Amino acid sequence: MEKQLTGTLFLAVCAAALGSLQYGYGIGVINAPQKVIVQHYSRSLGFPVADEHTNATLPNEDDEEVQTRTSALTMYWSLSVAMFPVGGIVSSFLVGFVADFRGRIKGMLVMNLLSLAASLLMGLAKMGSPHVMVITGRTLMGFYCGLSSGLVPMYIGEIAPVQYRGALGTLHQLGVVTGILISQILGLDFLLGNDDKWHLLLGLSGVIAVLQSLLLPICPESPRYLYIKLGKKEEACRSLKRLKGEYDTSKDIAEMQKEKEEAMKEEKISIWRLVKAQQYRKQLFVALMLHLAQQFSGINAIFYYSTDIFQSARVAQPVYATIGVGVVNTVFTLLSVILVDRAGRRTLMLIGLCGMCCCAVGVTIGLVYQNTYSWMSYLSMTAIFLFVSFFEIGPGPIPWFIVAELFSQGPRPAAIALAGCCNWTSNFIVGMFFPYIEQLLNMYVFIIFVVLLFVFTVFTWLRLPETKGKTFKEIAAVFEKKSPAAQTEAATELQQLKGSSEA
Numbered sequence: 001m002e003k004q005l006t007g008t009l010f011l012a013v014c015a016a017a018l019g020s021l022q023y024g025y026g027i028g029v030i031n032a033p034q035k036v037i038v039q040h041y042s043r044s045l046g047f048p049v050a051d052e053h054t055n056a057t058l059p060n061e062d063d064e065e066v067q068t069r070t071s072a073l074t075m076y077w078s079l080s081v082a083m084f085p086v087g088g089i090v091s092s093f094l095v096g097f098v099a100d101f102r103g104r105i106k107g108m109l110v111m112n113l114l115s116l117a118a119s120l121l122m123g124l125a126k127m128g129s130p131h132v133m134v135i136t137g138r139t140l141m142g143f144y145c146g147l148s149s150g151l152v153p154m155y156i157g158e159i160a161p162v163q164y165r166g167a168l169g170t171l172h173q174l175g176v177v178t179g180i181l182i183s184q185i186l187g188l189d190f191l192l193g194n195d196d197k198w199h200l201l202l203g204l205s206g207v208i209a210v211l212q213s214l215l216l217p218i219c220p221e222s223p224r225y226l227y228i229k230l231g232k233k234e235e236a237c238r239s240l241k242r243l244k245g246e247y248d249t250s251k252d253i254a255e256m257q258k259e260k261e262e263a264m265k266e267e268k269i270s271i272w273r274l275v276k277a278q279q280y281r282k283q284l285f286v287a288l289m290l291h292l293a294q295q296f297s298g299i300n301a302i303f304y305y306s307t308d309i310f311q312s313a314r315v316a317q318p319v320y321a322t323i324g325v326g327v328v329n330t331v332f333t334l335l336s337v338i339l340v341d342r343a344g345r346r347t348l349m350l351i352g353l354c355g356m357c358c359c360a361v362g363v364t365i366g367l368v369y370q371n372t373y374s375w376m377s378y379l380s381m382t383a384i385f386l387f388v389s390f391f392e393i394g395p396g397p398i399p400w401f402i403v404a405e406l407f408s409q410g411p412r413p414a415a416i417a418l419a420g421c422c423n424w425t426s427n428f429i430v431g432m433f434f435p436y437i438e439q440l441l442n443m444y445v446f447i448i449f450v451v452l453l454f455v456f457t458v459f460t461w462l463r464l465p466e467t468k469g470k471t472f473k474e475i476a477a478v479f480e481k482k483s484p485a486a487q488t489e490a491a492t493e494l495q496q497l498k499g500s501s502e503a
Helices: 007-028 034-044 063-101 104-123 130-159 162-169 171-186 198-203 205-218 223-229 233-244 250-265 271-276 278-295 299-312 318-343 345-368 376-393 398-406 412-444 447-463 472-479 484-493 495-502
Strands: none
Touching: 007 104, 007 130, 007 171, 007 205, 007 233, 034 063, 034 130, 034 198, 063 104, 063 130, 063 223, 063 412, 104 130, 104 198, 104 205, 130 162, 130 171, 130 198, 130 223, 130 398, 130 412, 162 171, 171 318, 223 233, 223 250, 233 250, 271 278, 271 412, 278 299, 278 345, 278 398, 278 412, 278 447, 299 318, 299 376, 299 412, 318 345, 318 376, 345 376, 345 398, 345 412, 345 447, 398 412, 412 447
16 A cells, blocks of 8 residues: 555654653653752752751751752752753754754754763762752753754654654654653652652653664655755655655655745745744744743643642642643643644634633632632642643644744744744743742742733634645735635645645
8 A cells, every 4th residue: 555654654753753752851850859859959059958848947047048048949940940941942943954964864863962961961960069960961951852842843744644644743742741751750759759869860861862873773864855955866765665665656756846846936034034024924923922822821830840839739649640740641642633633723722722721720729728628729730630631732732833834935944943942932931930930929820821821812812823724825825814715716726735835
């Protein structure tokens, strides 16, 4: 059968998705062992260690010393969390360069050197200054993940047959949430999330990097890269046959030829020119707002600090509740795979954002009244589980791939770079400042996310068009407010390029 899901294709997709697994592991690994890591920071900085990381005054320690110690530890812990997205901010602009310099496979192999260096720094943190080594390691790991979050979906999208592209493309998001879940399980106190082994927990992502480095050399290079970028037709044909079985590759080559010709006609637009170009301003505004909605929804406050939040909600075993969040996250990611090509992007974004807004209200009510009504802690926990579920229905996966649907070949790379930078910058802001805002607002901290989610819901309702089943020129026509007749005419003329635009 033509374009079967071959063993080689499955191996290539899974090998690439190990990069997404490392990304998810990096997000979730810092959560469970927070207390023991902060205690090691305290010892390294010469501070006395308060029991259970409370602010209780220790012998011979006055209030000023308590405040100084608490402030320093909060800062170093916030940096440990927030320097991860800082690395991603920087590297998000380099995805295109790394992908095109030596190819997708070699690009992912070189990236693993960053992952290994980061893992060694964090894995050996107890031998030096833990706060310095962990923060440096997290920065390098974020740099790796910024590249991986762009290169992995790019490679999978280029090698996947059209009929499997949606399902295989979602493996990036599935790899991320699976990595989060694995890190949460390994972070249990009786496994690696304890005083003796926390450094091994942080450094364990290096094992995934080694495994991926062993698998990638036996995977075929992207046929689209070989033909469109390098013009190597014979090598592209060999790669196609390895990926999709022995069949006539002429149809795929013809499709790539049309894509190459279209790309040559359309001038590549730089990031600066894209920002200045009025014709792309509406699309760019929508794309960036969707990425802001993803990060400022409060989801990373849950991923990074859920153990702390569950403890505030007086949950008996907050770490196990955090693992429950990871399980729900994974299950609903699988559900989004089924729904995204049926319900549509706009519908799922609206459902997800509106649901998250209601859940953030529930979390706030539960935290505020937990001292008055004992059952309110269960409301908080339930609301957090539902919050994560609604996130994975729409706001989680959709912003990552909808940017490519909003822009044509010319401005697409610049738009993806800007959207990635916006995403990682927002990630940094949440990771860095959430603990300070939590100290300031205490149980009312999620009110901020309620307001933001309401704004993002209204924006999505007013400005986001449905992109399911439309070519990029039809989508552009929506932003330009062309008549339905003009859109139909454009759709007819560009039907032959539909496969190319979906790539």
